[in-house]
Amino acid sequence: MSTMPLESAAHPEQLRRVVIEPLSRVEGHGKVTLLMDEDDHVQQARLHIVEFRAFEKFIQGRPYWEVPVMVQRLCGICPVSHHLAACKALDQVVGATTLTPTAEKIRRLMHYGQILQSHALHFFHLSSPDLLFGFDSDVARRNIVGVAAAYPDVARQGVLLRKYGQEVIRHTAGKRIHGTGSVPGGVNKSLTAAERDELQKDIYQIIAWSRDAVRLVRQLFEQDLETYRSFGTFEARTLSLVRADGAMDLYHGGLRAQHADGSTIFDHVDYGHYWEQISEEVKAWSYMKFPYLTALGHEDGWYRVGPLTRVTRCDFIPTPLADRERREFLAFDDGRAARSTLGFHWARMIEMLHSAEAIKDLLHDDDLLGHDLMASGPRQARGVGVIEAPRGTLIHHYRVDENDQVARANLIVSTTHNNHAMNIAIREVARKYLDGRKLTEGLLNHIEVAVRAFDPCLSCATHAMGKMPLDVQLVDAEGAVVDSLVRGSN
Amino acid sequence: MSEPASTRAPVLVLAVGNPSRGDDALGPELAARLEAVALPGVEVIVEFQLQVENALDLVGRERVIFVDAGTGTPAPFDLRRAAPAADFLHTSHALSPEAVLATYERISAKTAPEAWVLCVRGEAFELGEGLSEAASRHLEAAWQQLRQLA
Numbered sequence: 001m002s003t004m005p006l007e008s009a010a011h012p013e014q015l016r017r018v019v020i021e022p023l024s025r026v027e028g029h030g031k032v033t034l035l036m037d038e039d040d041h042v043q044q045a046r047l048h049i050v051e052f053r054a055f056e057k058f059i060q061g062r063p064y065w066e067v068p069v070m071v072q073r074l075c076g077i078c079p080v081s082h083h084l085a086a087c088k089a090l091d092q093v094v095g096a097t098t099l100t101p102t103a104e105k106i107r108r109l110m111h112y113g114q115i116l117q118s119h120a121l122h123f124f125h126l127s128s129p130d131l132l133f134g135f136d137s138d139v140a141r142r143n144i145v146g147v148a149a150a151y152p153d154v155a156r157q158g159v160l161l162r163k164y165g166q167e168v169i170r171h172t173a174g175k176r177i178h179g180t181g182s183v184p185g186g187v188n189k190s191l192t193a194a195e196r197d198e199l200q201k202d203i204y205q206i207i208a209w210s211r212d213a214v215r216l217v218r219q220l221f222e223q224d225l226e227t228y229r230s231f232g233t234f235e236a237r238t239l240s241l242v243r244a245d246g247a248m249d250l251y252h253g254g255l256r257a258q259h260a261d262g263s264t265i266f267d268h269v270d271y272g273h274y275w276e277q278i279s280e281e282v283k284a285w286s287y288m289k290f291p292y293l294t295a296l297g298h299e300d301g302w303y304r305v306g307p308l309t310r311v312t313r314c315d316f317i318p319t320p321l322a323d324r325e326r327r328e329f330l331a332f333d334d335g336r337a338a339r340s341t342l343g344f345h346w347a348r349m350i351e352m353l354h355s356a357e358a359i360k361d362l363l364h365d366d367d368l369l370g371h372d373l374m375a376s377g378p379r380q381a382r383g384v385g386v387i388e389a390p391r392g393t394l395i396h397h398y399r400v401d402e403n404d405q406v407a408r409a410n411l412i413v414s415t416t417h418n419n420h421a422m423n424i425a426i427r428e429v430a431r432k433y434l435d436g437r438k439l440t441e442g443l444l445n446h447i448e449v450a451v452r453a454f455d456p457c458l459s460c461a462t463h464a465m466g467k468m469p470l471d472v473q474l475v476d477a478e479g480a481v482v483d484s485l486v487r488g489s490n
Numbered sequence: 491m492s493e494p495a496s497t498r499a500p501v502l503v504l505a506v507g508n509p510s511r512g513d514d515a516l517g518p519e520l521a522a523r524l525e526a527v528a529l530p531g532v533e534v535i536v537e538f539q540l541q542v543e544n545a546l547d548l549v550g551r552e553r554v555i556f557v558d559a560g561t562g563t564p565a566p567f568d569l570r571r572a573a574p575a576a577d578f579l580h581t582s583h584a585l586s587p588e589a590v591l592a593t594y595e596r597i598s599a600k601t602a603p604e605a606w607v608l609c610v611r612g613e614a615f616e617l618g619e620g621l622s623e624a625a626s627r628h629l630e631a632a633w634q635q636l637r638q639l640a
Contacts, residue, residue, distance in 0.1 A: 058510070058618045073510040073617075079538075125542050143576065143589075148596035156597045163543040177538055 006427040009035050009044035032447050034430060040437060045430040047423050047451065048288075056409040064090055064400045067409075069180055071396070074411075077121075080114035080169055081389035083182055085396040088252075088385030090184035092272075093400050095377025102370030103186035108251050109362045110172035110181060111387070112355040115250060116206070117165025118390035119307075119352040122455045123213065124158025127345055131220050135449050136442025154216070157209045161352070164206050168359060171195045186374040196363055203360045207321070210353040214325050217346045221337055229333055230432075232341040232425040232450040235260035236304040237293065238313050239278075239417065241388050244268065246315030248354065250388040257293055257303065258313055265293060271386040274395055278412070290420050291412060302420035305392030306454060311347035312338045319361070322354035341425050344453040391455050392417055415456040425450045499533040500552040502603075503640055504544060504587075506537050507559055512619035513612025516559040519621070519629055520610070520636055532640050540585045545594040551603040555639055556587040557632075559612035559625070566628035569635060572605040608636060 009015055015035035035044035055074050059067055068086040072079035084107055091099065099107070129142045132151060140146075148155035166176065171191060173179025181187050191199075221228045237260060241253035254268035255277065269277060280289040281298045292301030312330065317323040329346055330338050337343050362368060385396045392414030399408040429450045434443050503524055507517035521536045535547060540556070548554055556572065574595050575588035585593070591602040610632040613622045621629065 055617065070510070073508055121542065140576070146576065148593060149576075152596065155593075159542050159545060159593070159597055162541070163546055166543055177536065 006042065006045050006431065007423070012044060015043050032426060032451070034434065034447075036439075040435070040439070042430040042435045045423075045427045045447075047419075047426050056411060059398075059406050059409045062406050063404050064093060064398065064406055065184060065404075067398065067406060068182055068184065069178060072178055078114065078118060078389055078391070079177065080110055080173065080179070081387060081394055082396070083173070083179065084111055084114075084251075085385045085387045085389070085394045086398075087182040087184055088387060089383035089396045089398050090400075091186075091375075091385070092383030093380050093398065094185045095379055096185040096375040097377055099186055099375050100370070100372045101367045102190050103373050103375070105362055105365060105367045106172050106187045106190055107182055109191075109359060109368065110169055110179075111251050112358045112362070113165045113168025113172065115165075115355040115390050116210075116352055116359065117162045117169070119348045119355070120158055120161035120165060120213075122390070122452075123217075123345060123348055123352070124154065124161070126455070127449075127452055128154065128158070130445070130449050130452070131217075131345065135446050136440070139441055139445070142445075157212070161206060161209055161213075164202060165355075168199060171199060183374075185376050188373065190370055190373060191368045193369060196368060199359070200363045203356065203363060207353070207356045207360060210349070210356045211321060211325075214346070214349040214353055217349050218328075218332070221332065221342075221346065225333060228342045229336045229340050231446075232429045232453065233339060234341070234421075234424050234428055235339070236421055236424070237265065237296070237302070238309040239293070239303045239305050239393055240310045240313055241271070241386060241393065242268070242314055243318075247318045248310055248314035248316070249318075250310070250351070250355075252387075255386075255393075256313060262313070265295065271395070272384050274384060274386065274397075274412075280412070280416075288416055288419050291417055292420075302424075303417065304421040305414050305417040306344065307347040307351050307390075307392075308338075308341075308344045309392070310388060311350050312343075317350070317354050319354050319357035321357055322350050325350045325353060341428075341450060341453050344455070348455070389414055391415060415454075418454050418456065422451055422454050422456065425454070498550040499531050500550075501529075501532045501640055502547060502551045502554045503532060503534045503557060503636070504537065504540070504547065504554060505534065505557040506540055508538050510617060512614045512616050513559050513622055513625040514615050515621055516610045516612055516625055516629055516632070517557045520557050520608075520632060523633060524636065524640060529640055540587065540590050542585065542590075542593055544585070544590050545597060548590070548594045548603055549598065553604045553606070555636070556590075556605065556607045557636065558607070558609055559615075560609035561612060561615075563609045563611040565611045565624070566631035567608060567610040567635060569639075570607050570609075572607045574602050606639060608632060608639065 012035055015037055031048040033046050034042055037043055059070060062070060067090060068083050071082040071086045074082050128147050132147060133142050169179065170176050173181035174189060181189055237258065239257045241249060242256045243249035243253045255271050256267050257265035259265060266277060277294055278291050279294045280291045282289055292298045293303060311326055317326050329350060337346060382399050387394050394414055395412040397410040398406055401407040426447050429446050433446045437443060503521065505517035505521035507514040509515040509518045518536050521534045525534045572587045572591060574592035576592055587605060587607050591605055594602050610628050613624050
């Protein structure tokens with residue numbers, strides 16, 4: 001079992017434990033534990049996330065055609081990503097190696113709508129309160145309503161960007177949630193001319209707001225360059241999909257893995273055999289697995305996925321405005337912004353702009369109105385679907401038996417890919433901001449800012465009232481609660 | 491970018507929950523019953539969780555009723571008026587009804603519609619489970635209340 005600096009303290013029984021549980025503004029349940037010595041020096045920092053292996057059992061035994069709808073119930077935030085990844089895997093099971101042009105474009109439109117709405121939600125409503133007001137600003141103001149009060153245009157644009165993405169999903173998936181638009185082998189509906197016209201009406205405004213959002217993040221970097229370039233920053237290997245010509249492609253491509261310096265580990269690998277490249281390690285202290293690149297081993301093979309990886313490691317973005325922003329991002333501050341953890345936010349807004357441009361291009365493609373929706377071929381027993389979801393690479397892998405039931409399912413979600421990288425990020429923040437200092441809410445929020453940069457999705461798609469408090473506890477070496485702060489529950 | 495307020499039903503029932511998560515299905519179950527009776531002037535929307543764009547669903551409404559499952563809620567349900575509040579205590583991935591109302595007021599510069607929260611007590615929220623026995627009883631009681639309210 002590998003041990004990184006600050007991953008495991010030498011004498012944990014002698015240390016004071018600080019627990020941040022669950023993380024606020026991170027979906028589901030996550031917990032950070034810090035072990036502090038009596039001089040308030042951080043000796044151990046760990047992010048614990050509850051893995052959702054239960055979902056794979058939930059799927060087993062179900063008819064394969066139910067799976068694309070069922071998997072949307074894994075997550076209330078990115079159901080479309082699971083919907084599409086499942087369909088891509090099951091395309092192979094039904095022998096649909098190539099989709100019809102209409103089917104592929106409808107799915108791409110749905111996917112870009114999902115990226116747009118998810119990135120808008122993340123930036124405007126989860127992260128902008130920290131970024132606009134400061135990580136340790138007044139906690140009562142550090143929320144979306146505070147943003148709406150101080151920056152009404154930003155808040156309104158965020159809501160309308162998100163709404164537009166949801167409308168794209170509604171028209172392509174058939175419903176706001178639990179959509180059924182994509183099916184193994186294709187799609188079950190195309191767009192009507194009226195639906196296309198409705199979406200066309202607003203797309204240029206959406207592109208303009210997306211450009212403004214990219215510029216807003218750039219301004220934030222310019223205003224506090226030192227913090228932004230160094231906050232929770234570390235060198236990481238990367239994994240993402242890229243198109244055959246090296247372009248960013250969030251829907252389909254081959255696997256590209258690179259070292260921190262950009263040199264190639266592997267490139268354009270067929271994801272149909274992903275398990276030959278990626279292994280998963282179990283650590284006794286976490287429910288969530290730690291994937292690694294098999295060729296590099298479990299100690300050195302960890303990697304980072306998501307917007308920052310995709311934007312910095314593609315050769316180009318195939319829409320002009322986003323590609324120009326990508327080049328400016330890469331050049332900014334001699335390339336340091338593109339290596340910083342807070343660079344996730346900049347990259348995320350570039351992807352939002354790319355998605356808006358891609359939606360615009362698709363809305364001018366008559367294939368969206370076509371009626372040739374399904375493809376098929378020789379039945380297969382196994383299928384793997386990989387997609388670049390808003391948070392990173394998402395893998396769905398199914399084996400289907402002769403009774404058309406799912407015999408085995410394996411899902412590796414982006415938060416699992418980033419498990420190790422997020423742990424590194426919080427250790428960097430703990431070392432720099434918390435070490436030797438009296439802990440305050442503002443300092444603890446620095447840990448959450450680092451986690452939120454990755455936008456982890458903890459996939460706890462139940463949100464009954466009363467289930468989402470933030471509980472911070474200080475526990476002494478004997479396990480007694482010395483102090484606690486509950487921010488509240490609904 | 492949203493539907494004209496004049497075409498909207500005056501009453502909105504916004505039900506929240508994941509039907510595959512045990513008692514989290516209470517909201518969607520009540521929504522399904524309400525949709526089946528198709529009351530005039532009442533629109534029903536089901537969501538996994540409340541989100542910022544739900545503020546736009548409030549445009550043009552006279553009354554909104556949020557329906558959700560709750561833990562620690564008095565059985566069989568709790569019914570209360572809701573007022574806009576800058577309630578940061580929840581993840582932004584799942585806003586409270588009060589935060590949705592506050593977001594509405596901030597982005598529309600109008601007073602939020604009359605709002606109620608019908609919070610039905612749930613007991614178990616495991617993936618793949620159906621409603622618990624207790625939640626099924628709470629559902630019946632909450633249904634009577636919802637019919638009066640909507």
